[in-house]
Amino acid sequence: MLNIMSLKKKKAEEGAQAGGSGGKKKASSSQLRLQKDMDKLPSTLKLTFPDANDLHNFRLTIRPDEGFYKGGTFEFTFTVGTGYPHDAPKVKCSQKIYHPNIDLEGNVCLNILREDWKPVLNIHSVLVGLQYLFLEPNADDPLNKEAAEALRQNRKNFESNVYRSMRGGNVGSTTYDNVLGK
Amino acid sequence: MKMKIKRWQAVAVWKWDLPDEDDVCGICRNVFDGCCPDCKSPGDDCPLIWGQCSHVFHMHCLLKWLEQESSRGQCPMDRRPFVAASA
Numbered sequence A: 001m002l003n004i005m006s007l008k009k010k011k012a013e014e015g016a017q018a019g020g021s022g023g024k025k026k027a028s029s030s031q032l033r034l035q036k037d038m039d040k041l042p043s044t045l046k047l048t049f050p051d052a053n054d055l056h057n058f059r060l061t062i063r064p065d066e067g068f069y070k071g072g073t074f075e076f077t078f079t080v081g082t083g084y085p086h087d088a089p090k091v092k093c094s095q096k097i098y099h100p101n102i103d104l105e106g107n108v109c110l111n112i113l114r115e116d117w118k119p120v121l122n123i124h125s126v127l128v129g130l131q132y133l134f135l136e137p138n139a140d141d142p143l144n145k146e147a148a149e150a151l152r153q154n155r156k157n158f159e160s161n162v163y164r165s166m167r168g169g170n171v172g173s174t175t176y177d178n179v180l181g182k
Numbered sequence B: 001m002k003m004k005i006k007r008w009q010a011v012a013v014w015k016w017d018l019p020d021e022d023d024v025c026g027i028c029r030n031v032f033d034g035c036c037p038d039c040k041s042p043g044d045d046c047p048l049i050w051g052q053c054s055h056v057f058h059m060h061c062l063l064k065w066l067e068q069e070s071s072r073g074q075c076p077m078d079r080r081p082f083v084a085a086s087a
Helices: A002-021 A029-037 A123-135 A145-153 A155-166 B059-067
Strands: A045-048 A057-062 A074-079 A090-093 B048-050 B056-058
Touching: A029 A123, A057 A123, A074 A123, A145 A155, B048 B059, B056 B059
Parallel strands: none
Antiparallel strands: A045 A057, A057 A074, A074 A090, B048 B056
16 A cells, blocks of 8 residues: 555656656647547558657558559648547648649648538548549549549540649649659 | 454446447547546546437537537537437
């Protein structure tokens, strides 16, 4: 009993120290939830953490294994606020790519990142949603109107535009990033 | 042999009345018999809330969601208006 009490005291002292020096912070509720979300991923998706102690900021690499965008390597940055899971994570594409649902600044139009977010969704749902955008680009909800128009008018034409853009070529007056490397 | 009880301590356990006792809250993913991430101890301090739609959450988790405008007052599971079931 005595032993337990002294252990407890020691722990409290450590806690006070950590609180003072800002060393080991108490896990926030968003952090706890994030830890539960990072489960097994399909081989087409990869997460990297620039700072291993920071689960709130990470990068996603998608390598679609079928569809228009097969062969490309697409990078996204995730910023998860402390309001997670009540607020959706913020996701941006870090390359300039030709996609109906992603604009030239990298903003992504995916319903569950905006109006349809709900706290029972998780990071996994977002990852799968993003991957789906590469398999089935959606012309009805465009951020890149030209790309959406091309997809709606003529899929063959759209396909060759994607092919060109992924090699760092031009579509219209815009030059896109080469996403084939690595 | 005669025994005389001088002192005794009662110990009780409790759990929420749920179909699956290992079930987790869809919002925080903690077990229902635990508490929401903002609380220290489970039980009356961190109760559960049942909706008429049959979905259950930690009350604190659900209220935090419903306070947000983006929730539109809907159950996070089925997006129907969340109405608490009367116990």
